Amino acid sequence: MSTTARASDRATGHDGPGExxxxxxxxxxxxxxxxPGALPARRAVGLVARREISSRMRTRSFVxxxxxxxxxxxxxALIVVVARDGPARVGVEPEASALRPALAAVAEEADGFEFxxxxxxxxxRLLRDGEFSAMIGGGAGGRFTLSVEHxxxxxLLAVVRAAVAEERTTRELERAGVDPLELRQRxxxxxxxxxxxxxxxxxxxxxxxxxxxxxGLLYSFFVLYGIMLAQGVVEEKTSRVVELLLSTxxxxxxxxxxxxxxxxxxxxxxxxxxxxxxxxxxxxxxxTLPTAVGGTLVTLGVWFLLGFFLFAAMLAAAAARVSRQEDxxxxxxxxxLLITTPFVLGLALLSKNAHDPLIEWLSLVPPLSxxxxxxxxxxxTAPVWQIILSLALAVxxxxxxxxxxxxxxxxSVLRSGSRVPLAEALRLR
Numbered sequence: 565m566s567t568t569a570r571a572s573d574r575a576t577g578h579d580g581p582g583e584x585x586x587x588x589x590x591x592x593x594x595x596x597x598x599x600p601g602a603l604p605a606r607r608a609v610g611l612v613a614r615r616e617i618s619s620r621m622r623t624r625s626f627v628x629x630x631x632x633x634x635x636x637x638x639x640x641a642l643i644v645v646v647a648r649d650g651p652a653r654v655g656v657e658p659e660a661s662a663l664r665p666a667l668a669a670v671a672e673e674a675d676g677f678e679f680x681x682x683x684x685x686x687x688x689r690l691l692r693d694g695e696f697s698a699m700i701g702g703g704a705g706g707r708f709t710l711s712v713e714h715x716x717x718x719x720l721l722a723v724v725r726a727a728v729a730e731e732r733t734t735r736e737l738e739r740a741g742v743d744p745l746e747l748r749q750r751x752x753x754x755x756x757x758x759x760x761x762x763x764x765x766x767x768x769x770x771x772x773x774x775x776x777x778x779x780g781l782l783y784s785f786f787v788l789y790g791i792m793l794a795q796g797v798v799e800e801k802t803s804r805v806v807e808l809l810l811s812t813x814x815x816x817x818x819x820x821x822x823x824x825x826x827x828x829x830x831x832x833x834x835x836x837x838x839x840x841x842x843x844x845x846x847x848x849x850x851x852t853l854p855t856a857v858g859g860t861l862v863t864l865g866v867w868f869l870l871g872f873f874l875f876a877a878m879l880a881a882a883a884a885r886v887s888r889q890e891d892x893x894x895x896x897x898x899x900x901l902l903i904t905t906p907f908v909l910g911l912a913l914l915s916k917n918a919h920d921p922l923i924e925w926l927s928l929v930p931p932l933s934x935x936x937x938x939x940x941x942x943x944x945t946a947p948v949w950q951i952i953l954s955l956a957l958a959v960x961x962x963x964x965x966x967x968x969x970x971x972x973x974x975x976s977v978l979r980s981g982s983r984v985p986l987a988e989a990l991r992l993r
Contacts, residue, residue, distance in 0.1 A: 612821020641844035659702025666730035794883035815974035871934025881972035930961035
């Protein structure tokens with residue numbers, strides 16, 4: 565008998581190759597009693613975790629996918645910056661030169677316009693050649709004209725009208741013997757405080773981008789690395805490697821080490837992509853992020869770990885019930901539904917109304933909270949007490965779920981052949 569076969573028989577409790585492999589051991593949990601050379605629990609978990617980290621981070625797929633995603637983010641930011649239109653150039657003819665001071669004052673508060681002095685007589689050619697978006701000219705009786713090729717921009721028209729009103733007011737004040745500068749200082753001293761209901765400063769499109777980025781990124785990582793872990797469990801079970809491992813360490817140690825190792829790999833890639841996305845968003849000025857963005861990113865990392873351990877433990881336990889990759893989809897589908905549901909709800913409800921009471925309550929309940937609460941945090945709509953409560957509930961759910969997942973894993977991982985029934989996998993031995 566080969567060394568592998570002898571180790572397999574010791575791990576499964578079989579006396580020889582003629583015994584039924586699909587039968588669970590008679591005493592205790594499968595593999596729960598490690599041999600005399602068993603490693604200490606902490607060292608065993610650490611060895612398995614380091615093995616997972618080393619083997620996965622050195623793969624070509626991990627390196628190429630990380631570099632590809634980083635390059636994709638950089639290319640997107642470059643396209644946004646390049647595609648962003650510069651300020652519209654507006655010509656000011658000599659007849660309207662009196663408007664220059666007022667235009668300069670108004671233009672400081674209205675971005676997107678650049679006023680340039682031009683010589684008269686070339687209005688039509690400059691507009692048709694596209695050198696200027698509009699031309700401001702003077703007329704009789706202190707009237708001014710705004711010449712455009714097709715239609716006047718509403719924002720530009722508002723700026724010009726404000727400048728004309730400013731110029732007319734200044735002239736009338738000087739005629740009445742009132743110092744315009746002193747009057748402006750008195751007017752400026754009367755301020756109005758702004759009380760914004762939603763101080764995020766983002767438009768609807770920017771809010772949707774934040775929702776899609778946060779929920780989509782977490783959803784993708786939960787699915788990608790959860791399925792990766794589940795496939796690894798089935799692969800080790802098919803190749804009989806798990807039987808050799810469980811001759812030295814306990815099933816829960818093997819499962820814990822695999823979860824920690826894959827989580828570190830996923831968190832590393834998430835931090836790289838999330839940090840790059842934040843840096844590019846702030847550099848390009850495309851989205852207004854929360855003030856304490858550093859603390860928000862740390863909290864997002866905590867949510868990733870909670871969500872990953874919650875979902876990945878269930879996927880690993882489900883994968884231990886089958887012995888072929890072809891059967892993995894059937895047992896993993898219920899867990900995938902738990903991951904997909906909060907992603908779909910987040911896009912549908914948060915993009916419609918981020919303050920909807922329904923989304924507030926759903927974001928407190930695991931397994932919805934690992935995806936919904938981070939999105940609300942980025943939008944700035946989640947109060948501190950809700951974040952703390954959702955974290956506490958997620959930790960409690962994680963403790964209960966990992967206990968059940970560990971039992972399923974231990975009862976199923978050494979059972980080859982047909983799918984292990986769910987009731988048998990959950991049985992307390």
